Amino acid sequence: MRRYSAFAVAREASRYHTGWERAWASPEPKSEYEVIIIGAGGHGLATAYYLARNHGIRNVAVLEKGWLGGGNTGRNTTIIRSNYLQDSSATIFELARGLYEDLSQELNFNIMFSPRGVLMLAQTEHELRAWKRTAHANRMAGIESEMVTPERIRQICPIINTKGPRYPVLGGLWQARGGTARHDAVAWGYARAASDLGVDVIQKCEVTGVDISNGKVMGVQTTRGPIKAGKVCIVVAGHSGVLADMCGFRLPIESVALQALVSEPIKPCLDIVVMANTVHGYMSQSDKGEMVIGGGADGFNNYTQRGSWQHVEETIRALCETFLMISRLKMLRQWGGIVDMTGDRSPIISKTPVEGVFINGGWGTGGFKSIPGSGWAMAGLVAKGEDDIAGPFSLNRFAEGRMIDESVAAAVAH
Numbered sequence: 001m002r003r004y005s006a007f008a009v010a011r012e013a014s015r016y017h018t019g020w021e022r023a024w025a026s027p028e029p030k031s032e033y034e035v036i037i038i039g040a041g042g043h044g045l046a047t048a049y050y051l052a053r054n055h056g057i058r059n060v061a062v063l064e065k066g067w068l069g070g071g072n073t074g075r076n077t078t079i080i081r082s083n084y085l086q087d088s089s090a091t092i093f094e095l096a097r098g099l100y101e102d103l104s105q106e107l108n109f110n111i112m113f114s115p116r117g118v119l120m121l122a123q124t125e126h127e128l129r130a131w132k133r134t135a136h137a138n139r140m141a142g143i144e145s146e147m148v149t150p151e152r153i154r155q156i157c158p159i160i161n162t163k164g165p166r167y168p169v170l171g172g173l174w175q176a177r178g179g180t181a182r183h184d185a186v187a188w189g190y191a192r193a194a195s196d197l198g199v200d201v202i203q204k205c206e207v208t209g210v211d212i213s214n215g216k217v218m219g220v221q222t223t224r225g226p227i228k229a230g231k232v233c234i235v236v237a238g239h240s241g242v243l244a245d246m247c248g249f250r251l252p253i254e255s256v257a258l259q260a261l262v263s264e265p266i267k268p269c270l271d272i273v274v275m276a277n278t279v280h281g282y283m284s285q286s287d288k289g290e291m292v293i294g295g296g297a298d299g300f301n302n303y304t305q306r307g308s309w310q311h312v313e314e315t316i317r318a319l320c321e322t323f324l325m326i327s328r329l330k331m332l333r334q335w336g337g338i339v340d341m342t343g344d345r346s347p348i349i350s351k352t353p354v355e356g357v358f359i360n361g362g363w364g365t366g367g368f369k370s371i372p373g374s375g376w377a378m379a380g381l382v383a384k385g386e387d388d389i390a391g392p393f394s395l396n397r398f399a400e401g402r403m404i405d406e407s408v409a410a411a412v413a414h
């Protein structure tokens with residue numbers, strides 16, 4: 001594929017943009033692949049890219065029932081940070097954050113990574129102590145993250161009301177190199193780069209069954225016919241349980257809707273990401289000027305990909321306490337995505353009881369930030385049969401009691 005560059009833009013400008021190629025190929029499925037990846041979200045596409053780039057495995061298909069990036073990858077609020085509490089989480093999230101820094105150059109696709117800084121407010125004594133513990137753990141792990149005082153918070157973000165009516169701001173955990181990226185571009189960039197390396201990205205191809213013989217995977221049934229493969233990766237976020245059911249095993253995962261909304265666009269007023277966990281809401285400002293606002297997950301299992309008035313009300317109420325100015329804003333639109341929650345709020349990157357079937361899921365409300373690291377580790381696991389970074393996230397941990405507890409450490413995990 002031709003590289004994107006300033007020269008290419010100038011060249012196309014001079015000939016009325018008639019020479020642009022398709023961003024990625026759209027092939028018919030072959031009858032057999034070495035590896036099939038189910039789900040063209042960020043994690044599936046990154047896995048395909050790193051399989052080809054890091055391990056030379058290019059006979060790979062990514063099968064997507066809808067359009068690529070149409071799942072949670074295109075529905076999230078794009079927060080990227082790596083200041084998690086446990087060592088194994090910090091390792092994979094920091095790998096991902098580091099890869100995000102150069103991802104536009106790596107993929108030759110502008111993913112608009114913006115390391116604008118992520119601030120997690122402490123609004124109770126308990127939260128203050130929890131963040132201090134995380135800051136110490138991060139320092140030990142070599143991750144840049146620090147505690148900041150209310151005075152410093154007022155300098156970093158003047159629009160925060162630090163003397164809130166219910167919960168004054170007592171301090172915060174600040175990661176200066178955290179930030180945001182354009183979510184669709186991450187999917188598109190990986191798709192284009194993987195396609196360039198020979199991976200088949202096939203949209204409108206739903207997997208409806210998994211062929212298994214003597215405990216070993218043989219291939220998949222799809223809406224476009226059967227396809228054989230010796231290795232099949234399930235990377236479908238909120239549908240992990242559905243695919244596991246097709247393979248005959250169960251997962252310790254619950255699927256629930258998580259919601260977000262954006263306001264009308266306004267002039268720049270917030271140049272960082274702020275997460276207010278105690279009142280439960282978080283906010284950043286997009287390049288278009290909209291305030292991007294995230295709410296909580298539903299308290300009951302469901303597969304609805306849409307918003308609800310109840311969540312809008314509780315999220316806006318929470319943020320109005322923290323940012324008085326947003327009470328004057330009109331909201332433009334709301335939406336939901338189905339997230340896959342594990343009990344310890346950490347992901348699963350693992351082999352499964354079926355030989356040749358791998359799973360990458362359980363990222364819950366916080367898997368956008370991990371896409372490059374997750375794809376890197378998953379590709380290693382699929383190519384070599386084991387991977388140091390993926391190792392702690394195996395399915396066995398639930399049977400062996402090796403939980404990676406991030407639930408209390410990150411009340412709003414995004």
Ligand SMILES: Cc1cc2nc3c(=O)[nH]c(=O)nc-3n(C[C@H](O)[C@H](O)[C@H](O)COP(=O)(O)OP(=O)(O)OC[C@H]3O[C@@H](n4cnc5c(N)ncnc54)[C@H](O)[C@@H]3O)c2cc1C
Pocket residue numbers: 038039040041042043044063064065066067068069070071072073074075076077078079080205206207208235236237238239258259260294335336337338339361363364365366367368369370414
């Ligand atoms: C409202 C909201 C806000 C969020 N905010 C953040 C945030 O700020 N930061 C953060 O880090 N994370 C956030 N997340 C979480 C993050 O979006 C997800 O963890 C991440 O995008 C999961 O990516 P994925 O590639 O695993 O899944 P997805 O992007 O959902 O991709 C899975 C794909 O599998 C496809 N699929 C399903 N079944 C089949 C089948 N049978 N056959 C073929 N294809 C199939 C789906 O169509 C889908 O495209 C948020 C999520 C939501 C919903």
